[in-house]
Amino acid sequence: MTTVRWCGVLLVLTACASGSAEPPVGAIPVVRTGADIVLPLDRFQQTSDRRELLSKAVDVVGDRCMRRFGLEWKSDPAPQPSLSNTGRYTNLDPAVASADGYHSRAAGGPPPSALPADAKAVWLGEGVTAYRGVPVPSGGCVGEAMRQLKPGIEQIEAGLPQKLQWQSFALTRQDSRVTAAFARWASCMQDKGFRYPDPPTAANDPRWRTERPSPQETATAVADVDCKLRTNVAGVMLAVETAYQQRLADENAGALAAVMAYADRELAIARQVVQG
Structure with missing residues (x-):
């Protein structure tokens, strides 16, 4: 499992998305692991x-x-x-937090x-x-x-699914229901002796920019995961982002259909080439 840090650039992308009203959400799921995070736009990813x-x-x-x-x-x-959503809302695994803090685990395999x-x-x-x-x-x-x-790829917006994924995350990060969940998380962290306004700030603390995680980093990460699970931050984010993604998918239905049709054509060409 890889712990994914929050990308600050996402937070300025909300202006790219149409519709400013916060969409209604359904029941808030209880998210205990990254495997629970399944989103509407996932079906448009390779x-x-x-x-x-x-x-x-x-x-x-x-x-x-x-x-x-x-x-x-x-x-x-x-x-x-x-392409998994495992770390989309940062790490939820206490064992990973205890071992790695906020450091990402390096991918294995031989060097290129x-x-x-x-x-x-x-x-x-x-x-x-x-x-x-x-x-x-x-x-x-x-x-x-x-x-x-990839003949004719210039005629479609091939990167649209990923672009919408980034937009939905940025909108989710600034949604009032998510910021309220962050406030509950911050209160939990303060009770443990850690002062951060939200999980992204904790994950991106400059003190963690070291070769190896320090004891202070792992202690913070363990408390972070515990508070996320106690306050169900990931469950709130999943419910909210699901609503934003569904709205974006509906608004871009035609372009997304064109992307998927092209992807099927591209796959058929690749299969023919590989099979000789």
């Missing part, structure tokens, strides 16, 4: 299986291009970042391999227009792969 297939297709097309130059392409084995300079130049199309007498495609071999695998 699954890990889809991302893996698309990555394989890029490797197939890219390697085919590189071989025209007598070069070989092997993708780095670095793991893909998780270093490409030779000539292979990197051809792959990215940087600083080279031809190699061994063969013209290098615009954007390099990766550019060629993208054009083959």
